[in-house]
Amino acid sequence: MIGMEILKPVVALLAWTMLMWIWMYATRIPAINKLPKDGGPNADVGWTGAKLDDLIEPRTQWKAHNYNHLHEAPTVFYAVALVLAIVGQGDGLNATIAWVYVALRVLHSLWQATVNKVMVRFLLFSLSSLALIMLIVHAAMTVFDLA
Numbered sequence: 001m002i003g004m005e006i007l008k009p010v011v012a013l014l015a016w017t018m019l020m021w022i023w024m025y026a027t028r029i030p031a032i033n034k035l036p037k038d039g040g041p042n043a044d045v046g047w048t049g050a051k052l053d054d055l056i057e058p059r060t061q062w063k064a065h066n067y068n069h070l071h072e073a074p075t076v077f078y079a080v081a082l083v084l085a086i087v088g089q090g091d092g093l094n095a096t097i098a099w100v101y102v103a104l105r106v107l108h109s110l111w112q113a114t115v116n117k118v119m120v121r122f123l124l125f126s127l128s129s130l131a132l133i134m135l136i137v138h139a140a141m142t143v144f145d146l147a
Contacts, residue, residue, distance in 0.1 A: 002088045002091065003084065003086075003087065003090040003091055004090055004091075005090055005091040005095040006081045006084050006085050006090030006094055006098045007081070007085055007090065008099075009081070009095070009098040009102040010081045010082075010098070012099075012102050013070075013077065013078075013101075013102045013105060013106075016070070016102070016105070016106055016109065017074070020063065020066055020067045020070055020109055021067055023063050023113065024064050024066075024067045027060045027063055028061075028063070028064060031056045031057065031060045032052070032056070035055055035056075049068070052064070058116075062112055062113050062114075062116050063113045065112065069108075069109075069112070070109065073128070073129065073132065074105060076136075077098070077132055077135070080132070080136050080139050081135070084135065084139050084142070087139070089138065093138075094138055097134050097135055098131075101128050101132055101135070104124055104127050104128035105128050107124050108121060108124040108125055111124060
């Protein structure tokens with residue numbers, strides 16, 4: 001089908017998000033289980049990520065922070081990729097840009113979950129944002145018949 005190649009990186013990023021979900025809970029649940037149980041019978045009821053930031057070592061929480069980040073800018077990616085697929089512009093250059101976006105987001109995830117030096121993370125985020133902007137411009141050019 002014409003324009004549907006862009007759906008492959010969409011599915012790849014969806015799968016990556018679920019891998020980060022697994023990694024987050026594979027590290028977070030053991031960390032929670034190691035917390036002292038002296039806070040009463042409801043000490044672990046209703047915990048938020050912010051409260052866990054104060055209770056669990058940062059390296060463990062980095063995975064959770066990244067999982068949350070995968071529900072922010074990537075939602076714009078999903079929307080623009082679907083627009084490009086619907087209008088038949090999801091192949092060729094746009095599919096390539098989408099793969100670049102996904103690769104940068106995966107690198108961002110790996111960096112944030114393991115090293116988490118902010119300037120490198122910001123660079124990866126900025127580069128992925130540029131790819132996203134390119135996709136949005138291409139979608140706008142097509143939808144508004146500007147090309």
